Amino acid sequence: MTRTDACRTSSPQKSGGGKLRSAFTKSSIALLLAGTYVLAQATGTPPARPDIYAPLAKAPKKAVTRHNPLETDPDAVLAGGKLFDEHCAECHGEMADGGKKGPSLRAPEVQQATPGALFWLLTNGVVRRGMPVWSKLPEPQRWQLVRYIKSLTPAAGPESAKPAAPLDSVPRQDRAGSAPGVSGAPHRAPGKTMNP
Amino acid sequence: MILSAIKTALLRTPARAVQLAVGLILACFALPAHAQESPYIVTYDHYLEEPGNLEVEYFSTFGTQRAGNDFHAFWMEFEYGATAWWTTEFYLDGQTTFNDSTLFTGFRWENRFRLLQSEHLINPVLYVEYEQTNGADKSLKEVEGHDVEADYAVPNAIARQDHDHEIESKLLLSGNFHGWNIAENTIATKNVTGGNPWEFGYAVGTSRPLALKASAQKCNFCRQNFIAGIEMYGGLGDRYRFGLHDTSHYLAPVVAWNLPSDWTIRLSPGFGLNDNSHRFLLRWGLSHEFEGFGSLIGHLFGGRQ
Numbered sequence: 001m002t003r004t005d006a007c008r009t010s011s012p013q014k015s016g017g018g019k020l021r022s023a024f025t026k027s028s029i030a031l032l033l034a035g036t037y038v039l040a041q042a043t044g045t046p047p048a049r050p051d052i053y054a055p056l057a058k059a060p061k062k063a064v065t066r067h068n069p070l071e072t073d074p075d076a077v078l079a080g081g082k083l084f085d086e087h088c089a090e091c092h093g094e095m096a097d098g099g100k101k102g103p104s105l106r107a108p109e110v111q112q113a114t115p116g117a118l119f120w121l122l123t124n125g126v127v128r129r130g131m132p133v134w135s136k137l138p139e140p141q142r143w144q145l146v147r148y149i150k151s152l153t154p155a156a157g158p159e160s161a162k163p164a165a166p167l168d169s170v171p172r173q174d175r176a177g178s179a180p181g182v183s184g185a186p187h188r189a190p191g192k193t194m195n196p
Numbered sequence: 197m198i199l200s201a202i203k204t205a206l207l208r209t210p211a212r213a214v215q216l217a218v219g220l221i222l223a224c225f226a227l228p229a230h231a232q233e234s235p236y237i238v239t240y241d242h243y244l245e246e247p248g249n250l251e252v253e254y255f256s257t258f259g260t261q262r263a264g265n266d267f268h269a270f271w272m273e274f275e276y277g278a279t280a281w282w283t284t285e286f287y288l289d290g291q292t293t294f295n296d297s298t299l300f301t302g303f304r305w306e307n308r309f310r311l312l313q314s315e316h317l318i319n320p321v322l323y324v325e326y327e328q329t330n331g332a333d334k335s336l337k338e339v340e341g342h343d344v345e346a347d348y349a350v351p352n353a354i355a356r357q358d359h360d361h362e363i364e365s366k367l368l369l370s371g372n373f374h375g376w377n378i379a380e381n382t383i384a385t386k387n388v389t390g391g392n393p394w395e396f397g398y399a400v401g402t403s404r405p406l407a408l409k410a411s412a413q414k415c416n417f418c419r420q421n422f423i424a425g426i427e428m429y430g431g432l433g434d435r436y437r438f439g440l441h442d443t444s445h446y447l448a449p450v451v452a453w454n455l456p457s458d459w460t461i462r463l464s465p466g467f468g469l470n471d472n473s474h475r476f477l478l479r480w481g482l483s484h485e486f487e488g489f490g491s492l493i494g495h496l497f498g499g500r501q
Contacts, residue, residue, distance in 0.1 A: 078412035080410075090488060135315045
């Protein structure tokens with residue numbers, strides 16, 4: 001693209017292509033809006049597949065056996081909880097018991113997974129199912145998130161795999177410990193892990 | 197027709213129009229997302245927008261101009277995460293040339309596709325963009341072909357008469373190593389309105405957060421909120437004259453401040469590396485990310501709850 005081309009005014013493309021360009025512009029905008037609408041509908045569908053946790057089982061053995069280097073860090077759970085609120089709560093729910101797009105992280109499949117497997121899943125995402133890769137968070141922050149997830153009170157039974165009820169219908173102060181399948185433990189207790 | 201009916205209704209009831217506008221603004225700000233944005237202005241890494249999120253960005257570039265007037269170019273960017281592997285963006289560009297004029301210079305529609313499902317040492321992303329700009333565009337979103345500083349000295353009244361319809365493709369390669377991100381972009385552009393050859397360009401960058409661990413408290417000035425790095429970008433000539441000569445190159449330190457209040461501020465002073473380059477470019481940007489924008493739009497149109 002050379003701007004000195006501007007001196008060559010009244011090119012044939014310019015005079016003949018006005019309507020075409022206008023039509024292209026309009027159709028591009030229409031396509032963009034239509035795509036947004038269609039995809040918005042698609043992303044609003046709650047996940048109800050029974051194999052929603054299957055990707056965890058795909059973690060390589062080397063990843064599964066990795067230890068969390070922040071296992072003894074007293075601030076890791078609190079920092080992980082902050083990161084969870086910022087990056088994960090939108091999909092997995094404020095209580096991590098399932099949201100509009102993401103499954104419960106209190107489910108036995110998650111709580112029984114090794115820290116290494118959770119770290120592997122965070123790093124690689126499940127792109128085909130809408131879970132982005134989170135390697136943009138530095139490695140220590142991903143381990144902090146793993147500490148937080150493992151500190152959650154596990155939910156009992158398969159109910160936990162279902163998406164949670166819309167949180168809008170529950171007052172915020174009543175949510176802690178009162179969501180379906182969640183025990184009465186506090187949402188986040190600094191330094192207190194509740195590993196199974 | 198529907199739009200004109202809405203417009204008429206709003207004009208008849210200005211109070212409701214104000215209420216609607218305030219409601220929409222509040223709805224937007226009620227859905228914040230914490231940004232963890234890269235500091236690059238020109239270079240792309242391999243991270244896409246989270247699905248259903250909309251990021252609204254404003255960018256500014258002040259550039260010095262020898263044998264002409266300095267300029268201030270600006271663009272608005274609307275970045276939407278269509279899926280976890282596809283991000284689409286729409287840009288509106290404009291510029292002010294001092295002692296000349298201010299004008300809208302065109303739009304761009306960009307799409308990025310993640311090619312591999314999981315994280316690798318090097319992660320490729322395919323970038324495809326259509327842009328319809330005029331010759332007065334000075335956004336310097338990338339440098340390609342034989343772009344040189346003298347091209348930007350043409351007065352707006354003349355430059356705007358030239359219209360570009362470009363298809364731009366990029367291969368974005370990026371990976372993370374011990375907290376550092378390293379990204380490389382190869383650019384190939386074709387102006388479809390004339391017999392112009394394919395033009396090429398490059399951008400490389402590296403960056404790192406000032407701290408890798410998150411603090412337990414929310415804070416504005418925590419080191420992990422700052423990401424600093426450097427990027428370099430320039431042209432690679434065209435199909436007939438490929439190489440680093442007869443084009444411009446820039447080196448630019450970059451820094452991003454990811455605020456807990458969901459805003460990201462970017463700053464980048466850039467320096468021309470040869471006589472074909474602008475001596476100095478000062479770029480800054482402000483962005484805000486809205487979570488669940490797709491679902492919100494879906495509900496407005498009666499989508500599934």
